[in-house]
Amino acid sequence: MPENYDLAVTIDKASGFCFGVVYAIDMAENILDHEDYLYCLGDIVHNDEEVKRLTDKGLRIIDHEQLDNLHKEKVLIRAHGEAPSTYQLALENELTLIDASCPVVLKLQNRIKNSHDDDEQILIFGKHGHAEVIGLQGQTDGKAIVFQDITELDNVELPAKFTLYSQTTKSTDRFYEIKNELIARGYEVNANDTICRQVSNRYTDLERFVANYDKVLFVSGKKSSNGKVLYDVCKKYNDQSYFISNIEEIDKNWFSPNDKVGICGATSTPMWLMEQVKAELLSY
Template structure:
């Protein structure tokens, strides 16, 4: 453990005020807590958030994570749909299973689902195609594709452009948590691929609260000697934002739990430490990381 002596200067440890749960995740967690406080036996359809520490906290309160493929075996009477959103088939499955649904779909995602559905219905009349820039298999993308009866094309890299018919009118949407830069690159690549004169329109549907974190974190990471990025082991958003910090500040460490922190990370002794996290990182966990760092540095 790094010990402080009387000659050692104090260390500034600050938590990024714009990190942590986005609005949609925060709302979903509050809905889950409220439902359990009523005494309801609650199951989340999939992990409510990509953070094991938060999942364990909610599990201790009584919430279980369940799979749609095992819907018939769900024992809980109430099922929560997480912020990512669900396709229409999930609502049908819960209705058939006789479950009460607490719909915690983020309002931004819910609006996007409606826009995708409306655009797809119009494109069917025009013989066009709907493209979603997003991560294949991601829960939000599954929900969006479900609005199109499974007909939407999902592209994540330029290698996926082979899926697109060059001669068809095309409308492009984006998963809400993708990057602005990535959407701009994909939009340009699709435009260059289509036959000249073919109608093409892009809906810039990235959530501003999430998208704006990239430029913010670039500034934040540059202002500290060491950055501790707190994120779940399986958080794709966390890995992306961590990379943003690491490119600016090579002395950036990815932390999923308090046990990941070791004294080598604090050698040489820093003067300024920044703590930040993903959209799925709870505030309480970032605070625990900051507290442990204070103890390790002899500040508490």
């Protein structure tokens, strides 16, 4: 192993938190600056390192079951949004909700609710069990059909006409492929592209970014849907791309002396974590 790698390391300026995550974390930190603790329904962001930083400050992560037994407390709703039943429970349990739902998600929830109220059959292209998708399905009293792969619809009896929506962090290309495939199967599809442009614009940004480096480290939490999609983009345009969640997962053997290394991340990856990765690489 060489004594000194002399790596040239650059962080992608377009990577890091999207505005929805920034908004939720700012709200949490503002409250924790004045109070000892704050409950948060689910992980505030799909990044274990950032969640640990905030739980050390007093953020208490709870699930829906724990929420049922909570009374007269403050609870943060994260950027992913929640189903109407959560707001109903908050009223019953006299909870104060600090609502940090992302505006893009709220707008989508509203559109889905309107479609449901108009008796449209709704299909949602999204990840099963994902917090945002549960909130979206909640707008339809659980009647929307959720699928994450089109093959799941092969044996489903669908009406001749339906309305198609997407989780905000899905791949735009994939959404349009699905829309076209459903039309080719003979359905009348009212397709609504509801993918967040702050996310989809990163595909093009990443394509350009990763092409400039010998090696690429993509930093993301393993639970991040958006992280998986963006890492695939990195890998497609630079096959020397590696997925890591923290500095412990870096393998020195990936690098050669004088490599140019690019660091990028998901919309849930904090900038401080990418800076940490950079500092680690510069120490080689």
